[in-house]
Amino acid sequence: MRCAVRLVIERALDCCGCPCHGTTHKARLLARGVRGSAGVGCARGGESDADDARGAEMAGYDDAKRRRERSGREYAFEVATSVLRFGRGxxxxxxxxxxxxxxxxxxxxxxxxxxxxxxxxxxxxxxxxxxxxxxxxxxxxxxxxxxxxxxxxxxxxxxxxxxxxxxxxxxxxxxxxxxxxxxxxxxxxxxxxxxxxxxxxxxxxxxxxxxxxxxxxxxxxxxxxxxxxxxxxxxxxxxxxxxxxxxxxxxxxxxxxxxxxxxxxxxxxxxxxxxxDPLSLETVPIGVGAAAGMDVLCHALESYTARPYYERAAPSAPNVRPAYQGANPVSDVWALQTLKMLRESFGSREKLGDPRHQEQLALAASYAGVGFGNAGVHVPHGLSYSVGTAASRGLSVYQADGYVSTCASDGNGNGNGNGDGKSGKVLVPHGVSVAVVAPAVFRVTAHADPLRHAEAFEALTGESLPSAQRADGAYVGARLAEAVLDIMRALQLPLSLGDVGITSREIPAMLDATLLQRRVLDLAPSSPSAPPADHSPSATERDLLSHILHDALTA
Ligand SMILES: [Zn+2]
The missing domain is CATH 3.40.50.1970 (Rossmann fold)
Known part of the structure; x- marks a missing residue:
């Protein structure tokens, strides 16, 4: 059996190449993507069996669900969330x-x-x-x-x-x-x-x-x-x-x-x-708010583009059904609404200082939480967990905007080291560590599910992609990556791993750490005809992740 990321690799390598496989990714995007080709192996892209899987989604993913039910795959999803009380004061x-x-x-x-x-x-x-x-x-x-x-x-x-x-x-x-x-x-x-x-x-x-x-x-x-x-x-x-x-x-x-x-x-x-309480956000420094907002954005993008719940194996009992189940019709609603809210209230430093937009962002964060809390996140979060350690190991001098010390608070920006013996560690805020790899990830994962990535792009930007190109993974992935980068530029955040002081020397160790993140890597989008993920890291999976990290070194 092949794991989800490996399936994406095969499509990505087929579709776009990488530094390990000849022609550069970006060159091939230019050569193929913008002309509207659906790309080799981009199974969800166009008139394939993917369409019936995704085409049924607003009706409850019914056709796909029935097929999986017969094959021992997951047939149900569960929605749980905290009671949410929201209001100023x-x-x-x-x-x-x-x-x-x-x-x-x-x-x-x-x-x-x-x-x-x-x-x-x-x-x-x-x-x-x-x-x-x-x-x-x-x-x-x-x-x-x-x-x-x-x-x-x-x-x-x-x-x-x-x-x-x-x-x-x-x-x-x-x-x-x-x-x-x-x-x-x-x-x-x-x-x-x-x-x-x-x-x-x-x-x-x-x-x-x-x-x-x-x-x-x-x-x-x-x-x-x-x-x-x-x-x-x-x-x-x-x-x-x-x-x-x-x-x-x-x-x-x-x-x-x-x-x-x-x-x-x-x-x-x-x-x-x-x-x-949105009043709690009014003391948050702009840089802290920008980093946290990128986390919200990535939660929504990743949960919407995660592999669907019905591609997992069915659990042996309801209580072992994972919290991160994969995209499902309910999490989709929260993710898409989050992206629309972010379109209005995120993406400029001025808005981060405006109480009206702060309130909207607070609501968007909770919306995204309901979505990804039931669907999960995938490769950007999986890769992000090694970013801070790599920056420290590489002797980065990166200083996060809005954060005061190496043990800075994610609450409101000041230091709060507690004597854990790790002082001197470079703090790359969680939202930044996810965002600096996300564009490179979406350039690859869009090949596995272009329509889904196109829908996410459209919800985030309000722009409709040309219908002939919504199934083109290379084109859609490039557009979504650029939309994320545009927001990072407007917020004056680091755009790449290089911007936080990480070089290619750190990539092997980052890969070792990332391959431990099975819970999220297995939610990478893959072909609906693929077998369920296994839990054996493979050389091929490592190749893809390596490709993504090399691509993320520069914006
Ligand atoms: Zn996160």
């Missing part, structure tokens, strides 16, 4: 929510920068003091930006010691993800699940005996969280319009020993309530 209500939950011990997870921003943090504290004065409050402000295994375990230890019955997370994605993990492992500890488990993969440097049980494979074991474990209610209060973590069941961190990003994905991690 809504942070003031959190005390009432905690009161309703009957909480006696409240853990507020944040970072030092947010804790120092009175306009953002004080309304939450005031609301808690007013509505639940009898509750014991503990403020944990030690969250590290781009969390590591060590930093999340520090938060876990605090949660285990404090024994909260409600957790509030106020901050950027790093804060929300850390709070999810602290909630999971403290709940496992309280339920006795940690002691009773048997695990053959010891946690490297971990203080928890079975930390990797629930971490995504292949770094962890990827086990489902036991149903009898009841997590504490988690209230997520994002302070950036970016990760959408307030609506998803995913938490990302860096594995210390491998210096590779991994995470935990489970619907049970999803916050009970997301409180999104």
């Amino acid at each position: 809504v942070s003031r209500e959190v005390g009432l929510d905690v009161q309703e939950l009957g909480a006696k011990r409240v853990l507020l997870v944040t970072d030092r920068n947010i804790a120092s921003l009175s306009k953002v943090h004080q309304p939450v504290l005031a609301s808690l003091r007013k509505h639940v004065p009898q509750a014991t409050l503990s403020v944990y402000d030690g969250v590290r930006v781009e969390p590591t295994e060590s930093s999340v375990l520090h938060a876990v230890a605090h949660a285990i010691e404090f024994k909260p019955d409600v957790i509030i997370a106020q901050g950027g994605g790093s804060v929300l993800d850390t709070a999810k993990i602290a909630n999971l492992y403290s709940s496992l500890e309280f339920s006795g699940a940690l002691e009773s488990r048997h695990c053959s993969v010891p946690a490297e440097g971990s203080t928890l005996p079975h930390f990797l049980d629930y971490v995504n494979a292949p770094i962890g074991r990827g086990l489902p969280i036991p149903r009898h474990v009841h997590l504490a209610p988690l209230i997520a209060m994002p302070t950036t319009a970016g990760t959408g973590s307030e609506t998803t069941g995913t938490a990302i961190f860096e594995h210390d020993a491998l210096s590779a990003k991994t995470g935990i994905s489970s619907r049970l991690l999803r916050p009970t309530l997301a409180i999104v």
Whole structure:
């Protein structure tokens, strides 16, 4: 069986070539793409069996679904999201929510920068003091930006010691993800699940005996969280319009020993309530908002162009159906709407400072979260996880705009290092690390599913592509890549890996780290006639990813 990325490789190499295979990608795009050829092997491009798969999508992907049902493929998808409350000043209500939950011990997870921003943090504290004065409050402000295994375990230890019955997370994605993990492992500890488990993969440097049980494979074991474990209610209060973590069941961190990003994905991690207050965004520096906004954009583009859910193998039971299921008719609605919202309120630095557009961006981030939280993301996120490490290894001097120090906060821009022994590491904000590889990815993945990429381009730009060329992967991929680059230029963000100080010397190590990201790589778009993905990294897959990274070195 071939993996999804490998299928894309074969099409990309057929269609466009790469530095390893003769004619350059860009030259062949010019030679072939703009003339409207559908391209060799671009199975979803035109009048192929792909059309019946995608043509049926607004009716529920029915034809494709029936075919897969007969062949043991996935036939269902599931939609889950947090309760979302949105409005200016809504942070003031959190005390009432905690009161309703009957909480006696409240853990507020944040970072030092947010804790120092009175306009953002004080309304939450005031609301808690007013509505639940009898509750014991503990403020944990030690969250590290781009969390590591060590930093999340520090938060876990605090949660285990404090024994909260409600957790509030106020901050950027790093804060929300850390709070999810602290909630999971403290709940496992309280339920006795940690002691009773048997695990053959010891946690490297971990203080928890079975930390990797629930971490995504292949770094962890990827086990489902036991149903009898009841997590504490988690209230997520994002302070950036970016990760959408307030609506998803995913938490990302860096594995210390491998210096590779991994995470935990489970619907049970999803916050009970997301409180999104656009007033919290008004203190965000423009550079931070721009980076976070690119994350929103990539969530929408990737979830819409991900391989569809019915191309996975059917799960053995509903509770092992992954949170990242692949594109589906419901996630499509949220992704496309996100792109339309971004068209209006994103793409210029002036808009990032305008409260009206900030509010729209905050909503777009949550919309994208609902979409990709149920569909997943693919190759841009898979590659992005190695960007920061590569920049550090390459002695980059890149300094992220709006971020103050090497341990800068993703919340509102100031440093918040927590003594994790990694000071001096170059911070490439998550949104930037995804965006600098995304154009090169879409130039390739568009060959596997041109119509889908064309629809995403049109939603983002409002421009209709010529009907004769909507099925041309080379043409569509180039147009979508350029649309993303246009936004990055307008926001004065880095455009390429080279712009954050990465050279070709770093690519082999980046590939090693990326090939561990099976959960997202397997969502790369592929032919509807292809077999389901297996989990064996192949030389061919490495070739394609290498091609993409070389292409991403320059804009
Ligand atoms: Zn992201």
